[in-house]
Amino acid sequence: MTPAARLAAAIDLLAALEAQPRRPADAIANDFFRARRYIGGGDRRAISDRAWGVVRQRQRLDWWLAQVQCRPTPRMLVVAELLLAEGMDLPAVLQAFPGGQYAPEPLSVPEEKLLRALAKARGQAQGVEGLVHPAMPEGVRLNLPDWVIPGFRARFGDRLAEEAAAMEQPAPLDLRANLLKTSREAAAAALAAEGFETEPTRWSPWGLRLPGRKPVTATAAFTEGLIEVQDEGSQLIALLTDARPGLRVADLCAGAGGKTLALAAAMRNKGRLTACDVSAPRLEGAVRRLRRAGVDNAERHLLIPGDRWAKRRAGQFDRVLVDAPCTGTGTWRRNPDARLRTGCADLRELAAKQREILDIAAELVRSGGGLVYATCSLLPEEDEDQVSAFLGRHPDFAPLPLAEAWSAAGLPGEPPAEGPYLVTSPARHGTDGFFAAILQRRSGG
Structure with missing residues (x-):
């Protein structure tokens, strides 16, 4: 042209x-x-x-x-x-x-x-x-909608302008090596043979990074299930879920299955993994991805109004991941249109959904088990505030500090954030903005 x-x-x-x-x-x-x-x-x-x-x-x-x-x-x-x-x-x-x-x-x-x-x-x-x-005006200067500025200022303080600038930049392309079929090193070699030079991600032992957008879905490495497209921050959430072989794990907001795939790889196809979602088309899309990745320990469940599945499965899961629907403010460099599509009304509606989903998830966790609450938002209203309110409603849960969760999951080095929760951002970590809280149900709770 x-x-x-x-x-x-x-x-x-x-x-x-x-x-x-x-x-x-x-x-x-x-x-x-x-x-x-x-x-x-x-x-x-x-x-x-x-x-x-x-x-x-x-x-x-x-x-x-x-x-x-x-x-x-x-x-x-x-x-x-x-x-x-x-x-x-x-x-x-x-x-x-x-x-x-x-x-x-x-x-x-x-x-x-x-x-x-x-x-x-x-x-x-x-x-x-x-x-x-x-x-x-400040919002236009920072290239941020006015409604997020109070939350972002609470999150970033003096670094607000730096983080806003980082959100304007195109994101790199992160990949996850599928350990059910390969290693990170072998996946990198397979991609290099097709002309795609990658570098290992800093924190995720599964990750590879390509600069800019590349047509990796046309590669043999992708079609054969050796790699999946997944931001490093998202990989860290799956890793911190600590889904080990032999456990019973639920991915309560599975969507198209990105984190489900990572959890299955961590479990080495051993144990039982249940992917749940309210969207039948998304779950159907997950089937194709699971098949390509060689996952055979996962089942799907479509959540519908009046569904008693959670009641019947109460206390049966060792790990429950809630990758909650959210405003997606942490992904704006990857989805720049979202900052134009989302507003205060969406935040209020999503916060109510997050609260409801967390309460359902709590029922599923066995005594001594773990619940991971995660968003791709950087707004405290969807992150720390939700966790604080949840702990007030469910005193039988307690947060596991990030450093302890990092060590328990066998991750190398130091975690990418201080404090009790995982918080990643484009400027500080080179990833999308993610939040994750690792919550443990007390034994006997």
Whole structure:
């Protein structure tokens, strides 16, 4: 595809995202490219990079466009991104819209007028760094929605700006070697043979890291089940669950099975692993992943309203993992559209669900067993506050300090965080933002 055709496709993809603002962008993009199978892999990545670049900077681009009373249409968002983020001059921006087959239509007279006003506003501004203008409100300057700033400030304190900047950057691609079929070293060698050079992750003994986004799902290493895509922070949660061979383990919010796969590998296919979820399609997707990974000790259970499964299984599990539905604020560098889709109402609704799920999970844990509560959120309301409230309702549970849980799980070195709980973040750890609390039920509880 020509550069102009790629630009036109990126504008079309942004329009598709605008048309379904509550739907995850990656799902929309998958449908977009599935309907355009003629677009090759390299072109697909270039188009996605352009669109995600706009999505990542949407708050700031909207602010700049508002300065010239311009509505943020997909075309004008791309114009602003070319001018302000990429530093193109006026003639170059105009030439990027040449018209003709497969190319974006030339800028209309009103659009060109807005472009010139935007260029003038940028030229007259003082103290601008990149897209950041000193007159921007705090949320726009930090590229964070206002509703998360109190929670993030409580979490990060003086490091808020550093962490906000790290959340703007594209995430690396982390992989987990599937120990049911290979070792980390052998998986790295298999990937290297296909042209993918990796490096070991810092904390997870299972992990390998690739810079940027790479098409690893097309490799033999992936199709043969030697590797899975999984962020290092997510791997650490599975490791801290301490799911050993022979135990009975429940993954209560299994989704598509990412942590279920890791738990099965830790159990060496010995014992009984139950993957639960409220979504039948997600569980069905997990079946294919489990089969590819060579997992044969897992069963599935679909949780439905009025289900008495938890009552019948009360006190039967050695380990229960609650990877709770959450706002996903820790994954915003990987899912930049989520910061535009999520708000205070979602936080309130999710906090209520988290509380309900934790109470169900508590019933399942046997005396002396363990419950791991985890989120991919960095908001205290979904993390420490939930754990504190849970412990108030369930005095027969007590937190196992992170250092002790790290040692008990046989993990090498020191854990990546101080304090009683696991908290990882993009700036400090190079992972997505994750929280995990390891809670033990007292014997006789």
